[in-house]
Amino acid sequence: MRRGFLLNRDGLYAPYPTRNKKPTRDNRWLPVLDDARNLSPQPGCTTRELRMWARCPELSYEQKQKIRALGRSQNLVFHNIKVGSVEVSTLLDSTVVKLLRLHFAAPPTALSDAIEFRHARDKGVGVFARQNISTGAILHVEVPAVVTQTTFALNSGMTASEIYRELFQRVPEKTLPALLLLNDAHPGRYDVEEAILRSNALAVKMPTICLPSSAAMGHLGLFVKASRFNHSCSPNVIHRFDPESFALTIHSIRPINEGEELLRSYIDLNSLPTREQRRLMLRSLCNFDCACERCTLPSAAAIRESDLRRQKICQTKIETIEAPLIAWYLNNGRYDIQKVIDFHLAAVEDMRVEGLHPETYFQHLRMLAICFAAIEDTRRFRVWMGKARDVASANSDLDAAREMWEYIVEPDKYPEWGLAQRIRNRACSSCFITATTVQTSAVILKDLSQPVGS
Numbered sequence: 368m369r370r371g372f373l374l375n376r377d378g379l380y381a382p383y384p385t386r387n388k389k390p391t392r393d394n395r396w397l398p399v400l401d402d403a404r405n406l407s408p409q410p411g412c413t414t415r416e417l418r419m420w421a422r423c424p425e426l427s428y429e430q431k432q433k434i435r436a437l438g439r440s441q442n443l444v445f446h447n448i449k450v451g452s453v454e455v456s457t458l459l460d461s462t463v464v465k466l467l468r469l470h471f472a473a474p475p476t477a478l479s480d481a482i483e484f485r486h487a488r489d490k491g492v493g494v495f496a497r498q499n500i501s502t503g504a505i506l507h508v509e510v511p512a513v514v515t516q517t518t519f520a521l522n523s524g525m526t527a528s529e530i531y532r533e534l535f536q537r538v539p540e541k542t543l544p545a546l547l548l549l550n551d552a553h554p555g556r557y558d559v560e561e562a563i564l565r566s567n568a569l570a571v572k573m574p575t576i577c578l579p580s581s582a583a584m585g586h587l588g589l590f591v592k593a594s595r596f597n598h599s600c601s602p603n604v605i606h607r608f609d610p611e612s613f614a615l616t617i618h619s620i621r622p623i624n625e626g627e628e629l630l631r632s633y634i635d636l637n638s639l640p641t642r643e644q645r646r647l648m649l650r651s652l653c654n655f656d657c658a659c660e661r662c663t664l665p666s667a668a669a670i671r672e673s674d675l676r677r678q679k680i681c682q683t684k685i686e687t688i689e690a691p692l693i694a695w696y697l698n699n700g701r702y703d704i705q706k707v708i709d710f711h712l713a714a715v716e717d718m719r720v721e722g723l724h725p726e727t728y729f730q731h732l733r734m735l736a737i738c739f740a741a742i743e744d745t746r747r748f749r750v751w752m753g754k755a756r757d758v759a760s761a762n763s764d765l766d767a768a769r770e771m772w773e774y775i776v777e778p779d780k781y782p783e784w785g786l787a788q789r790i791r792n793r794a795c796s797s798c799f800i801t802a803t804t805v806q807t808s809a810v811i812l813k814d815l816s817q818p819v820g821s
């Protein structure tokens with residue numbers, strides 16, 4: 368092996384090892400040696416954290432079993448995959464390789480000319496909208512350059528660094544320079560390949576079966592362009608990886624104005640409601656201090672308010688979202704439906720201010736659509752059903768989105784249309800249900816979609 372030179376991100380030539388002859392891209396199994404106790408440092412998790420995780424005395428019996436099984440059952444192979452005209456360098460368990468399709472499905476098409484890559488102030492490169500974008504649009508589609516199992520036992524005689532280097536060396540020459548120019552969030556701490564993986568990889572979903580094997584350890588993908596999306600604690604895009612097409616898609620989750628930066632979240636925002644928690648996680652995982660709009664609010668009071676709002680959003684359970692409407696129904700509509708509407712409007716407003724779209728967001732939209740259908744308010748029914756439909760299409764639930772569109776066109780076909788009047792008629796004819804006949808919310812909601820009296 369000799370050392371070659373590549374132009375780095377500062378425009379300087381940096382040494383990078385290249386081979387005299389073309390590197391092989393044939394399958395190569397990692398040998399399994401006896402000592403299977405060490406796990407690889409996990410990209411996206413510091414080595415220290417991982418060591419603590421493996422040694423942690425409080426680790427449950429199942430977790431310890433999983434780590435041991437990982438070491439024993441691991442059967443990793445370097446395997447280059449052809450996805451259309453793109454070649455992907457992977458390190459996968461052989462069970463996963465067997466589950467991959469021979470011919471991948473065609474990925475969806477991205478909105479044309481919707482994004483551009485340019486300087487994003489002190490965050491380096493970022494991605495920006497070139498036009499006004501509506502919710503649910505597909506903004507970017509990309510096949511990964513590298514895919515690796517997230518965590519693996521170091522029982523092959525190779526160090527983690529050597530494994531990552533081999534993965535990079537199997538990347539086609541035309542792609543490699545762009546990969547090597549990706550951001551290094553841990554300068555000087557790791558070898559270049561490991562640093563780039565740790566700083567830029569995104570979680571991807573491989574086809575897996577439920578085995579207590581290394582195949583169940585999760586996977587990471589490295590993308591030349593998708594890695595350039597910066598983080599925000601109030602993101603406007605999400606990413607999804609479809610193993611059928613082996614492609615990642617980036618979707619808008621709210622309307623975006625021309626010139627706005629497109630931002631995804633690097634962390635699970637639903638489990639980290641406070642600014643302090645989010646910043647700690649981003650510092651330990653990604654080694655930067657978040658400069659997003661929610662983390663740089665101008666005063667301590669504004670930050671406290673934002674934390675409280677987020678805690679409320681994160682603590683709301685799907686079941687409690689349905690409760691006010693159920694109470695209204697069980698009380699034969701005597702209770703003012705405006706209170707139900709106000710409850711949902713306040714929750715949706717909190718989510719708008721915080722730029723969060725948890726699972727409960729869709730439920731609030733649905734409840735608002737039901738309320739406005741119940742009082743036959745066509746305009747507002749269309750608004751909220753339209754928003755719920757946007758969420759369904761952003762989640763690729765096309766059947767639900769189509770059905771919602773039909774109700775937007777013909778609101779009176781919606782099962783709850785005129786429900787308030789029907790309940791009043793029912794109450795007058797003394798056939799009323801009282802709160803003492805409390806059923807489970809599932810049954811009541813099913814009942815809500817039946818015409819009253821049927």
Ligand SMILES: C[S@@+](CC[C@H](N)C(=O)[O-])C[C@H]1O[C@@H](n2cnc3c(N)ncnc32)[C@H](O)[C@@H]1O
Nearest residue numbers: 490491492550552567595597598655657658659
């Ligand atoms: C995956 S890269 C994103 C693309 C990167 N800006 C580039 O130039 O390639 C992650 C890095 O971007 C920067 N970054 C992303 N989001 C940020 C944020 N909210 N606040 C501060 N820096 C951020 C940090 O330097 C971080 O290490």
